Amino acid sequence: MTRRWKNIIIFPLAIALVGILLFPLYSGFIASISPSRLVGRPSIFPQEFRFQNYIDVWSRIPLGKYMLNGLFYALMSTLIVLGVSVPASYALSRFRFIGKGLFMMIVLVTQMFSVATIIVPIFLFIIYLNLFDTYAGAIFIISAISTPLGIWYMRAFFDKVPPELEEAGMVDGCTRIQAVIRLVLPVAAPGLVTSAIVIFTMAYKQFFIPLVLLSSAKKYPALVGVYTLANELAPPWELVMAAVFITILPPIVLFLFTSRFVIGGIGAGAIKG
Amino acid sequence: MDVKNQPRLKIKREDNSLMNKPTTRRICFHTVEPFLYIMPAIVLIGIVFFIPIIELFRISLFNAHTVAGIREFVGLKNYANLFNVQFLATLWRTVVYVVGAIPIAVIFGLFGAILLNQNIPGKRFLWLLAFIPWIIPHSISAILWRWLIHSEYGLLNHILILTGILKEPINFLSTDLAMFSNIVLRIWKASPFAIITFLAGLQAIPVELYEAASVDGAKPWQSFIFITVPSLRKIIMTTSILLGIWGFVTFDLIWVLTQGGPISATETIPIAIYKQAFKFYNAGLASAIGVISLIITLGASITYFKMIERKDNP
Numbered sequence: 042m043t044r045r046w047k048n049i050i051i052f053p054l055a056i057a058l059v060g061i062l063l064f065p066l067y068s069g070f071i072a073s074i075s076p077s078r079l080v081g082r083p084s085i086f087p088q089e090f091r092f093q094n095y096i097d098v099w100s101r102i103p104l105g106k107y108m109l110n111g112l113f114y115a116l117m118s119t120l121i122v123l124g125v126s127v128p129a130s131y132a133l134s135r136f137r138f139i140g141k142g143l144f145m146m147i148v149l150v151t152q153m154f155s156v157a158t159i160i161v162p163i164f165l166f167i168i169y170l171n172l173f174d175t176y177a178g179a180i181f182i183i184s185a186i187s188t189p190l191g192i193w194y195m196r197a198f199f200d201k202v203p204p205e206l207e208e209a210g211m212v213d214g215c216t217r218i219q220a221v222i223r224l225v226l227p228v229a230a231p232g233l234v235t236s237a238i239v240i241f242t243m244a245y246k247q248f249f250i251p252l253v254l255l256s257s258a259k260k261y262p263a264l265v266g267v268y269t270l271a272n273e274l275a276p277p278w279e280l281v282m283a284a285v286f287i288t289i290l291p292p293i294v295l296f297l298f299t300s301r302f303v304i305g306g307i308g309a310g311a312i313k314g
Numbered sequence: 315m316d317v318k319n320q321p322r323l324k325i326k327r328e329d330n331s332l333m334n335k336p337t338t339r340r341i342c343f344h345t346v347e348p349f350l351y352i353m354p355a356i357v358l359i360g361i362v363f364f365i366p367i368i369e370l371f372r373i374s375l376f377n378a379h380t381v382a383g384i385r386e387f388v389g390l391k392n393y394a395n396l397f398n399v400q401f402l403a404t405l406w407r408t409v410v411y412v413v414g415a416i417p418i419a420v421i422f423g424l425f426g427a428i429l430l431n432q433n434i435p436g437k438r439f440l441w442l443l444a445f446i447p448w449i450i451p452h453s454i455s456a457i458l459w460r461w462l463i464h465s466e467y468g469l470l471n472h473i474l475i476l477t478g479i480l481k482e483p484i485n486f487l488s489t490d491l492a493m494f495s496n497i498v499l500r501i502w503k504a505s506p507f508a509i510i511t512f513l514a515g516l517q518a519i520p521v522e523l524y525e526a527a528s529v530d531g532a533k534p535w536q537s538f539i540f541i542t543v544p545s546l547r548k549i550i551m552t553t554s555i556l557l558g559i560w561g562f563v564t565f566d567l568i569w570v571l572t573q574g575g576p577i578s579a580t581e582t583i584p585i586a587i588y589k590q591a592f593k594f595y596n597a598g599l600a601s602a603i604g605v606i607s608l609i610i611t612l613g614a615s616i617t618y619f620k621m622i623e624r625k626d627n628p
Contacts, residue, residue: 051432058426059443062506065458066446068469072461083472125354132351144352146619151363153556153615155563157584158607161597162369163362164380185362188355217347246451248566253592264453268570271457278461285457289450296449300442 073282080279094283101280104287106259107266112291114180114262115245121184122240126191127233131221133192134199151189156182160253167254174256182254183244191240198232199225238299242292263288370608374601380591392602400578401586401603408582410493411568412561415500420554422501423508428542430509431516441513448506456570459499463487489576496568496580503567504557515549516542548621555618559611583607 072080076091098104133141156163163182164173172178202225210220226233248264255261258269267284270276374392378384430440447455463470463486471483486495519541527537543550565584568574574581574589581589583603591600 051429052434055429055432055434055440058429059440062444062447062502065455065462065502066450068462069458071469081467083467083469085469085473085476125358128351129355132348136348138345138348141348144356147359147363149619150612150615151359153559153611153618154363155560155565155584155611157563157565157587158604158611159363159366159370160587161373161380161591161601161604162366164591165369165373165383165597166361166366168381182362185358188358192355242449248451248453248570253588264451267457268453271460271570278464278467281457282461285454289454292449292451293446296445297442300445 069282069285072278073286075279077277077279091279094279095287098280098283098287101277102266102270102284103259104263104266104284107261107263108287110176110260110266111245111262111264111288113176114183114247114251115241117176117180118184118187118244119237119241121180122187122191122244123233123237125184125188126195126236130192130195131199131225133196135204148189148192151186152193154186156186156249160249164253173254174260176260179251179254179260179262182250183247186250187240187243190243191236194236194239195229195233198229198236201232202228235299238295242295245291367608370601370604373597374605376598378597378601380595380597380600382595384597388598392598395599396602396606403578404581404583404586404603405606407493407580408562411497411500411564411580411582412558414493414497415504416554416557416561419501419504419557420508420550422505423553424512424546424550426505426509427512427516428538431513441510444509445506447502448510452503452564452566453570455503456499456567459495459502460487460571463495487572487576489579492572492576492579496571499567499571500561500564504561507557508553511549511553512546515546519545552618552622555614555621559614559618562614563607563611 071084071087073094074087074090074092075094076089079088132138133145167173167178167182170178172181206224206228207215207217207220210224211217215223245262246264247262248268251260251262251265252268255265258266261269267281267288270284271281373384375387375389376384377386377388377391426444430437430444434440450458462468465471465483465485465487468483468486470486471480474480475483485491523541523545524537527541532540563584564582565588568580568582568585569588572580574585584607587600587603587607590596590603
């Protein structure tokens with residue numbers, strides 16, 4: 042009885058649940074393939090397929106520039122976060138030292154933190170450094186707020202690598218740094234790549250920081266660029282939606298690569314949306 | 315996927331004998347070594363979290379302009395100015411936003427997780443799909459919703475009229491409904507996160523418990539009340555607090571959907587900070603709101619950590 046009951050009720054319910062969650066995407070997708078004369082006439086199923094919108098939008102707004110900017114901010118921030126968090130998370134995984142518990146606590150607390158709360162001092166600081174409306178300023182703040190997440194993730198990966206590995210290397214005469222580079226990093230590489238992808242995605246999704254710290258449109262990342270198009274007085278919705286789907290492509294593709302880890306990592310506690 | 319792998323705050327006691335018993339020659343270097351590795355991170359986090367927090371308190375005591383800079387010391391005047399009807403309304407709206415959205419997202423997430431945990435075809439694929447709203451950036455989600463609930467062209471109005479629920483399209487972003495729409499958007503955004511955390515929790519409940527219960531003649535709803543809910547109790551609490559904090563500090567979702575409007579119908583604390591700082595250039599007042607927001611979030615965070623630290627109490 043239970044098996045049949047399950048197939049008849051549970052499966053459609055599960056489909057309905059996923060359908061509800063994906064419905065806003067569906068409604069946006071229909072708009073993105075509608076010719077502009079049909080956008081004003083909503084219908085549940087697309088009446089015409091016009092993929093031309095996905096080409097037109099590149100000339101309507103400098104989407105190529107926005108995309109490159111967004112990817113550039115994300116890439117540079119990821120590199121900085123990696124440079125800072127690899128040694129830090131290694132130290133947290135391998136050493137005992139004074140203040141370690143406090144440091145881990147701080148790393149966790151910053152996960153809950155919103156930059157919106159401290160945006161005034163950050164803004165004044167960026168003005169003070171003469172970094173307002175520069176790539177460097179945005180990258181600096183984005184990488185700094187992503188660092189705690191990087192440390193948290195990578196520490197978990199270093200914990201999985203047995204310390205005997207570099208101990209053996211050090212017995213054989215390597216310095217610790219040589220041993221880590223030659224022996225530990227290759228073993229931890231898959232984890233580091235996964236962390237890098239998570240950090241990249243998070244940096245790419247930043248909206249508030251570029252909105253506040255940049256003023257010239259040619260430096261906008263994709264998200265802010267799409268936002269300005271959607272905020273026009275009478276936005277061309279079919280183009281807005283085409284831009285939306287182009288913009289979310291990188292995070293979705295990267296998520297599919299790391300889904301197994303990210304879904305497990307959520308259970309393990311720390312991820313910021 | 316194991317409940318025991320929940321965030322470990324208690325720092326594991328490493329037992330790397332080689333490293334903890336340095337030879338006398340290297341004892342100095344050994345004490346300093348970890349700090350060398352950790353220093354860049356401390357500097358970066360210090361510059362962007364600690365100094366700004368101290369600065370936030372300081373600026374909140376001054377009459378300060380966002381661009382022109384700090385002018386004069388005014389003591390607690392900014393805080394005194396906050397205690398007016400307007401700010402209390404902002405605080406109240408923030409509470410409404412969080413309390414309106416999070417419990418529903420958690421309940422929805424719980425039922426979603428139970429549903430997706432059944433033996434259904436394509437289970438893993440459905441998990442992936444259910445998780446997608448969480449992957450989409452907040453600002454983009456809000457743009458998608460602006461289109462979905464558009465008063466003239468939106469698919470939602472269209473469907474509500476087709477099914478006869480509505481006679482005329484309604485403006486979901488009107489003064490009366492804007493907060494409601496924001497809450498629904500937050501529920502949509504938060505539910506996938508709840509689903510995934512609860513799925514992780516459900517996976518960790520031993521199947522034997524359910525088998526034993528059904529041998530003893532328990533009905534499915536009894537298993538739910540007496541096995542599922544108690545096993546997930548802690549994960550439900552921590553997820554709720556986490557989502558509550560994130561809801562409390564939400565900027566992107568609300569800003570892109572309604573910009574805090576119409577008038578100030580959806581102006582929550584982060585929106586108020588942004589408007590004070592970058593529309594009215596009143597950095598002092600914005601910082602005072604920031605301090606209050608900081609205190610509330612820190613209080614909630616500490617509760618959260620106390621809760622996940624209590625390992626022995628699942």
